[in-house]
Every structure is written in C-alpha cells, then in structure tokens.
Amino acid sequence: MVEYFTQHLLSFAIWLPILAGILVLFTANDSKPNATRWVALIGSLVSFAVTVPLYTHFNFADGGFQFQEGFQWILTFNINYHLGADGIAVPLILLTSFTTVIVVIAAWEVIEKRVAQYMASFLIMSGLMIGVFSALDAILYYVFWEAMLIPMFLVIGIWGGPNRVYATVKFFLYTLLGSLLMLVAFIYLYHQTGSFEIVDYYKFPMPLNVQTLIFLAFFAAFAVKIPMWPVHTWLPDAHVEAPTGGSVVLAAIALKLGGYSFLRFAMPIAPDAAHHLSGFMISLSLIAIVYIALVALVQKDMKKLIAYSSISHMGFVTLGFFIFNNLGLEGAMVQMVSHGFISAAMFLCVGVLYDRVHSRQIEAYGGVANTMPVFAAFAVLFAMANSGLPGTSGFVGEFMVILGAIQVNFWYAFLASFTLIFGAAYTLWMVKRVFYGEVANQHVATLKDLNKREFLILATLAILVLALGVYPQPLTDMTNATVTQLLSQLSQSKLPAGL
C-alpha cells in the first residue's frame, strides 16, 4: 500500500482533490454548510499532505523528471497518461495544494451561497492544475490545461461581481485564440514525430522558421496566461469580478501555468527560436515592468491595482527566462513562488476589507489602521513584500533577475530596476490612503479587527513570505539542477544539420 502510494505520488496529488471535490458536491446543503466546509477542509488538507512527499522524497541532484508514472491511454493516437515532475514543477505543485487549503479556509463564513459547489470548484481546480504541472504527455497536458478553466469560469460566473459576464467573455476570447494555436502546434509536432511525449519533442530538430512558428503558437497560449503585455487586459477585469478565492487562485497559481509552460514547452522545444526571439520577449517583459507599474499607480480599485502589480511582477518572470542564465531562470522561479504567496495575501487583505465594507475602492477607506491595527500590520508587511523589501520573498526573485539581467545588458537591468521605485510607489501609496490618516468615515469607524480565521491565514502567509526572504536556499536547491540542465539544453542548437 505504502509502496503503491509512493509510486503514484503525482496521481494522488491530482486525483485526491478532484475526488474530494466530488465528495463535497454530495454534501451540498446550504442550510447546513458546516459539514460541507469541514469535508472541504479535510479534503484540501489531505490533498496538501500527499504533495509533501514530493519535497521530502525529492532528489536534489537530479535535474530530470522524478516520480514518473504512466500507462497507455489512447492507443490509436499514441496518447499516454504520463506524469513526472522536476525541480521547476514540484515547487509549483506544492504551491497549488497549499493555496487550496488557504482558499478553503478563507471562504469559511464568507461564502454562504452554494457552498458545496464553491468548495468543489476549488478542489477540482487544484487537482487539474497539479495535472498541468505534472503532465508529460502533450494531450494529457492540454486536457488539464483546458479543463482547469471550467471551474474558474464557474467561480467567476456564479460568485462573481456585477460585471462578470464581460470579464468572462474577455477571458474566453483571449484564451480561445491562444489555446487553439497551441493545439495546432501539438498536432504538428505529433505529425512530425508520431508521439505526444514532451520529451520526444525536446530531441526533435527543426529549422528556425518552423521553430519560430511553434514558439509563437505556444507564445500565444502562454503569454495570455502569464499575462504579458499587451495581452494582459483580461486579468484586471477577471480579478475585479472574481470572488476573493478566485482572485487568489488566479494570481497565485493560474498565472504560473503560463510561466511554467514556457519552461516546459516553448523554450526547450524551440530553443533556437527562443534565442532568436529573446529580444522581443525581453522587450515585452520590460514594458510590463515599467508601463504596467505606472498604470498600477493610478488605479482607484484595490483589486485592479494588485492585478496590475501582478502583471508587472510577472514581467520579472519572463525577463528572467529570456536572459538565459542561472540567476535569471532561478530568480524567475523564486519570483513565481513568492508572487504566489504575496499576491494571495494581498487579495486576501482586500477580501478582508471587502467582506466588511463591500467596497474595493481606495477612496472608500482611510485610517483603517486606527480600527484594525493587527490587520494593518499584516497589510504593511505584505505591501513591503510586494515592494520587494529585502527579508521578504518579494526581494529575492527581483534581486536575482536584476543581477542576472545586468550580465546580459546593463540597460535591461536599468529598466527592470525601476520596479524598486514604482513598485514601492503604487503599493505604499495605496497603503497610505487606505490604512493611514484619520478614520475616514462611518464604515471605517465601525470596522472590527481580524477574526481568528483571518489571522490564521494571514499569519501563515506572513511566515512563508518572511521565511522565503530570509532563507531562500531550500527553494533554489530544488530548482538548481533542473535549471542548469535546462540551460544546457537551451544552449544546444536544434537546427537540423546543414541549415
């Protein structure tokens, strides 16, 4: 039994939350929501627990895929159920299963309508996203990638804000375009290699023009997800309409699906194109960092501000990818994990205020620190982390990427460093307007400080943000071998001989 478990860790990580989600659906009864909540919590905790061995059993020296398992799925098309995770997948899998626990606790008393469906959506989504991070078969990956969107649509569509239809349509349009092109790329690759195994694609040589097309097809899918400028405008709208849990998962994990997929598909399958187009990718990343930070500065809605801040921070991820060095790539990985914690915490903070006052507008607040001092302390901590203060996780990734970028071109680092100023400006200016000053109005005057449940989740995230900032080495130890291997893979041209 134990052996069976250890040999199918990834399957457990994927299917356990999905099963838990289905189980939760059976408890659906809004007049007795507590049973549902406990089932969901236990489900999410067990799902998290089964991902922990991925860390404890991880072989840090091995840069390749570990925990592999699989069987033949659809023989006609040579599609396999093939799972495996390496140093860039495992941290993201852990982040996913952890975030799900947070989301379940965060929803506890907040969601009163269709509790079971809400909890089930997140549990199922968690399993599907872990599937994306661990699939080694292109079709399996594609199924998870697309399927994961269904619960996300439901979450925004059912528990979302008044303008949710516009937001989802926009989201849909962006995704449609990207996903279709990705599928075309997979079919082309299958046509050429007769396989849907991702590893087979890594070995398959292609001329530059083909690589470029493949890369751009993947780019269409992943850039939307990250999101990169200029295909980012769906994210602020989706965040604004999504319930708190939806925003948390969207920011903490869904965006990372795009980042991860660049490393898993676009770059190693088309390495020459990736080098060839690196200037283009870096430009888009730098535009995201600077342009989006300025846009974030003038937002009036807190969720929109954090959404734009996310895009700006994800610019560091793509910048780190396309400077092709250890510092950049590992910095990008750290940035993804760190952004998972910080953006989740920031959206939860907005949720705390929204639950009490029912407004996300900055101008609806002022002097919150007077009535919610404990909450204000957390908010300032996360704001500082979002501004990249050393000692918090937000610093590590940006620091590494900037140091990596300067080795390629001074001006990349120069532009990226603007985040030091703009990141602090938009975050702390918001903090000033929301938390400091005299009590602004009656709503603020009657605010109650954090309850135990809110304290628990914010404190957990605060500890993680600080721990990763003070001692990030455990994380980079995990990614190091894989990143080094990936870089050597990327440095080998895949152009067919004679071209």
Added chain:
Amino acid sequence: MTMQQIYLAIPLLPLLAAIIIGLFGKMLPRAAAHLVTIAGVAVSCALSIYVLKDAMTSQPYNETVYSWLKSGNFSFEIGFLIDRLSAMMMVVVTFVSLMVHIYTIGYMAEDKGYARFFSYISLFTFSMLMLVMSNNFMQLFFGWEAVGLVSYLLIGFWYTRPTAIYANLKAFLVNRVGDFGFLLGIGLVLYHFGSLDYAAVFSVAPQMADTKINLIGNASWSLMTVTCILLFIGAMGKSAQVPLHVWLPDSMEGPTPISALIHAATMVTAGIFMVARMSPLFELSSTALSFVLIIGSITALFMGFLGIIQNDIKRVVAYSTLSQLGYMTVALGASAYSVAIFHLMTHAFFKALLFLGAGSVIMGMHHDQDIRNMGNLKKYMPITWLTSLVGSLALIGTPFLSGFYSKDSIIEAAKFSTITGSGFAYFAVLAGVFVTAFYSFRMYFLVFHGKEKWREHKADHHNHNLHKDAHTQDDSHDDAHNDDHAHHHGLSPTDNPHEPGWVVKLPLILLAIPSLVIGYFAIEPMLYGDFFKGVIYVNNEAHPAMHALTHHWHTIFHSAVGMAMHGLMTLPFLLAFSGVALAWFFYMKRPDIPAMIQKRFALINTILENKYGFDSLYYRMFAEGSRFIGNKLWLIGDVKIIDGALVNGTANLIGKLSGIVRKLQSGLIYHYAFAMIIGIFFMLSFYTLKF
C-alpha cells in the same frame, strides 16, 4: 562564549527584544516594553565595547553565518566582517541607541503606541548592526533597506497625521531612487568581480582599474567610475546628499528620539560608512571621487544656508545634519576616509545630543516647536541648556571639543586634496563653518537666552507655515487642517517650562561627555595611528590629502593639544567665532536687523524658504508626472487601444462571424465548450485528411 557567538548575539538580542515586544507588547505590562528592549540593547552595547577592545588587538574576523542562496556559480551569504571600522560603528550604534531607548521612556511616556515604538527602535538597532557588520554587498543592501523600512515606520509613527504619512512615503521613495543606483552598482560588482564578498571584490579590484565597459553605443566608460558612482547614488539617498536630500527635513515628522537615532546619528551616516568601506574601489576612480567631493560640498554649504531661516527647532537641527553629512562626504571625496568616519563618530554624539536636547525643550514647551516662542529656557532647564551648549559648541568646531578635531581635519583634507572640485570644496567647507556657527547659535540664543517669548503673543504660535508645502502637496490636504499636530498644545503664558525627569537628563549627560572629549582622545589613533590600517585603503600618490594631513600632524601639531592651540589662530576658528558673534548681535542685541534683511533681500529669502524649489519641482515632475503618464498609458494604451480597438474589435468580429452559433448558446461554459469543439474538429479533420 566564543567570539562568533558574541558577534551573533549583538544584532540578535535587539531583534529578539523587538519581536517579543512587537508581538506581545499589548499583552505585557507597559514597563515590559522598555525593560525588555533596553536589556537587549544594553547587553548588545556592552558586548560591542568588548568586541571593539578585542578588535584593537586581534585580526579581523571574516566568516559566513549561513548560505542565503546559491544560483549557478554565484553564492550569496550572510556573514560578518568584524574589523575596527565595524567594531567602532557597532559601539556608536548601540551606545546612541541605548541612550535613545532610555530617553524614550520619558519622551513617549504618554503615547499609546509606547510598545510599538520600542519594538521599532530595537528593530532598527538590529538592522543597522546587520548593515555595519556585513561582510558582503548583499547583506549590506539588506540592512540598507531594512533601516529604510524602520525609518518609514517611525516617520509615520503618528499615522493619523497627514504630514507624517506624507513624509514617510516621500522618505521611502526618495531612498528607493538612491537604492536604484545602489542595486545597479551591486549588479555590476557581481558581474565583473564574480562575487559580492568584500574581501574577494577588494582583492581583485586593482586588476580591474583599467577595465572599460560600453554602456551607450561604443563609448567606453571606466568600470570603476560607473560602479562607484552608482554605489554612491545609494549613499546619496541614505545620507541625504543633494539632490536626494529632500526627504530628511520632512522626516522630522517622526518622534524626536528617532530623529536623534535614525536621522542624525546612525542611519543617515550609512552612506558615509559604505563609501569608507568601499575605499579600495573608490580609490581606483578619481572621477568618482570628484563627483563625491562636489556633491558633498554643495550639500555642506547650501543645506547650511537653509538652517538659517528655519523656525522649527527640529528643522534647524535637521538642516544642520544635512550640512554635516555634506562635510563627511567632502572628506570621502578627498580620500580622507578615516576623517569622514571620525566626523561620523563625533557627529553621532553631538548631533544625537542636540536632537535629544531639542526634544527636551519641546517637552518643556509642551510640544511647541517654534523657536520664536521660546527664550530664557536656561533658567528653567539647566541640564538641557548646558548639554545643548556643549552640543552646539562641538558642532561649530570649538577647539578642544570633539567637533573641532573632526571638522578641522575635513577642512584641511579639502585644502590638501588635488582632484577636480577640491578648490570649490575647500571654499564650501570654510564658508560652511561660518554658516554653521550662525544658525546654531541663532537657535541657541533664541531658545535659551533673551526674553521669555511664550509669555507675549499667543496668536500664531502653532505656525501652520512650517508644513505648508507638505500640506499643499498632499492628496489628503483637505483633512490636513483637522489635525495640525494634536501634540502642539504649547505653553500657556503663565506657565513655566519644566525640565523632564532623569530618563531624559541622563542620556543628555552621557552624550555630552563624548561630545566634549572623544575628539581629543580619538584623533591621534584614528587618523594618524594604525587604527584603520588594513581597513581603509588610500592611494597616496593619486590622492595625497591624507598623506599631507599626516605630515602636517607630525611636523606642526604633534598632539591633540597642539592642534587645538594651533586651531585658535586659524581661519575656521575666526569664522566660527564671527558666526556666533553675529548671531548674538542679530538675535540678542538688534532683532530688527534680521527682519530688515529679510525684507530687503526678499528674493533670497523666498528662495531659501522654498528650499531652492526642489520639493515643488520633484512633486510636479515625479509625483504628478508619473501619475499623468500612468493615466495616459492606462486610458489610452490599455482601455482605448488594446481593449477598445483590439479586444473588443475582435470580439465584435467574432461576434458577427459566430452569430449563428452564439444564438444557439447561452451561459459561460458554452463559450468554453465551443473552444473545445473547434479544437476537436481541427484535430479530427487533420487526421481524416492525413490517413
């Protein structure tokens, strides 16, 4: 205890105290806040003194504490470098911090944020210690930003005041501009030297002296010059050098104890410390040193002028701090690093003293900070009066007092320096002596001598003008007037000011002692002995100032007494004396003259009152400018072009094309299902065609 454990304990004790009081302060009795934190800092101070004694005889300690991060070939570590420079800084930091901790018991006695305040200043002590004890650039940056954080929290300590929360945001952002350069400098160091460890970088540095890099096109730049200037931009932010000085005067919104600790004695000198630490790098670029020298001279002189027209007691001291930081920077630019550090130390004592004295006056005046409402306080506050006199005399460089030795050495160094800009620097620091003496004693006479002015007019003693610019520039200026310093009660005409208790007087006395004598005892070993041997590196051929200074000492002064005796006959002393005399004449004898001058030279007065226009320029250019651009990018770039033309345009197009399909469908999942159907359709048709 091994030495390593002691080194660890020194920063960790204040951190531990900060955490205990920060997390549990509200549950513990009020006294616990100061008992726990003072215990932490006191032990840490005692251990620092022990470490300094030990460092006098033993080799520098340079070890890693733990490995922070490894990436590829690079590794980043947390580690300590304990040599005489860091040991001396540790003593200064922990001693001033201890004094400020004690003083705070009195100053913040009635504040509801008592525990929070103690937690912050202990956290500050930890951060500052990590900064000075660091053995690498990364940890330096850590401490650098961490002290910035605590500074932010403490300037905004009274977070309901609009001026305070404007000032703290401004301070953080201006510092971030400096850090922007600093981080790029660190990046260049890592790239070209392959390490961030001081020892490794400094040992490779001489071989890199002639390295060129291309930044713009093919124009080649000296690597050392670019790197050092970038690093120095960080110092300009933290040590408030023109043009990044604008945050320091506003930082006076914080409670006075932290103005003493953070914005006078320790944090703002981090930039000076950093450049002295990097002397092996700066010595390789005369261009960078010239840059340092000129920036320092401008700060020393022009910030001094602004001290003359301030009426807020704390702002006078703040501009004096700016000017003195300029002096230290001049010393750095003249390659007299040890002189800069020497002045840093003496300044830490007398400026902390002056600030705490000002705080005592503020308490005595019931939180009225306007010096025009004071006078004759020597009668009511004798200890404050005497210690402030000591501080002021030390500041203006009275022979035998600590400030004399350090400041005169800076003037001499500027004189002997040969690099570009040294002529101007010499003039600036000389003229600065007169200015310093004038504004210091203007304040001294107005506060401690003359008529008891709070008994006269009560009409305008709140002086709203003090924070005029902060108000008009702040977004929340509408409610700015609701709370113009709840603490500004002022003294009623019939009241007498009282000197606060011993928790306030004791730190004043303990700081007055080193302000008097530390220069006398320390000058010979620190500047002319081998105190900084192996720590500070000077290229005597290219930058002879320090060499000339040493020669001067051995041939003319011979001793500290000799230097002071000689000092009585030199130009700086004459300038200082005339400054004091003029202040006495203007403000004690003929108060009508300054008023007349103010009218006659209205233009100059306006320029000074607007602080040369930096604040309003920056506000318009950066704060409003970036918001303007942000709005344009958002409303035109995102909303109009991307969303309006591209996304919604496409949506409309697709809407038309798929009109039929869409009519069959409603709800959101269907949209999605549509995508999958198309996908499967493509896939199937592809294979039907193929096979």
